[in-house]
Amino acid sequence: MTTTLDPDDTVAVLAHDRFPDRAKTAVGVIRYADYDVTAVIDRAHAGESVADHLPDAPDAPIVGSMADAPDVDALLIGIAPIGGGFDDSWRPDVRAAIEAGCDVVGGLHYFLADDDEFAALAADHGVDLVDVRRPPEDLTVSEGRAGDVDSEVILTVGTDCSTGKMTTTLELVAAARERGIDAGFVPTGQTGIMIAGWGIPVDRVISDFAAGAVERMILNAAPDHDVLFVEGQGTIVHPAYSGVTCSLLHGAIPDSLVLTHSAGRETIHGYEEFAIQPIGTYVDLYEDLAAPVASAEVAAGALDTRSVDGDDAARDAVESYADAVGAPATDPIRFDADEILDGLL
16 A cells, blocks of 8 residues: 655644544654644644644644645545544545645545545545555465565564554664664554555455565565564454454564553553553563564563653653563653664664
C-alpha cells in the first residue's frame, strides 16, 4: 500500500473531539510525517493550537471545520477508533474537502472509496480517495523466510494497544540514523503507512496471510538497510487483537524485541474488565511465543510516562520499569532513545 502524499503537500488532519490523547494517528503524522500539517480540525479545541497540547511537535492552528482550514492539498482522517468505523459527523468535512479539490486519506476499516457519495464527488472533482487500510490482493502465507535476511530485525511489542509501539519504533530509527546506522522503518498499521508512504496494514489482512504480509515487507526492505525496526501492533494478551500481534511476531522472525508500556495503565484500553498483567509475564510470553521461530529476547523497554508529573518522577518510573523488564528502558519522547538503542545494538 502506498499513499499519494508527497513531502511538498500541505495537509489538514481531522481529529474531532479527540485531539490529542485519542487521536494517535493525528499526533503521529504531526510528529513524524515529511509533509506539512497546516491545520488540525477539532471542534472541541477550535481556536487553540497544536503547541498548546504537544509542545514538542510542529505547531499548527486548530480549527472547527474544513471550511475554516487554510487551502491544503489533502485531508487526512487522524482518528483510529476501536473497530475502525466512520463517524457520520465527519461527513461534512470530508465532503467539503473533496469539493475543494483535496485528496482524502483514511486509515479506517470503513473505506472512503466504497462510500457512494464520496466516490461520486471524488469523480466529479478529480481527486483521490486513499484507503491505506486496504491490503494488496496478492498476499500469500508466510514461508518462514524473514529469518534469512542479513539485516538485524527489531520488533516493538506491547502490554496493550496505544502504548507507544509506533512512536518507539520511529524514535529508534531516528536515533540509529543519527549514529550513521542504515536503519529502515517497516510500517504495519495505518498511521505508520501514512507517515512512511508505504506498508501493509496487518490488521486488515486475511488471517492466513498476515504473517506472510509481514514477511513480504521484511524481505522487500532488508536489502536496503542494515537494521530494520518493525512497527508492532496490539498485545499478545488482547482479547480482540492478539492474532495480529502473533502474526507480526512469527512473520518478522525478529532478532530482538522492545516491550512498550504506559505508566499507570492497569487494564486493557476499551476492555477494562481485563487487567494488565505483571511486566515479567509479558517478557516471558513474548519470548516463549517467539522461541519456535526466533530466539528473540526482550532486549529493551519503552515506557510512556505522559501520566507522570515531573521528570524526576518519570525517571524513577523508568528505572522501576527497567528492573521489571530486566533490560535497559527509557521514555523515548520525554528523554531519548539512545539508552535502549545501546541495549539493542
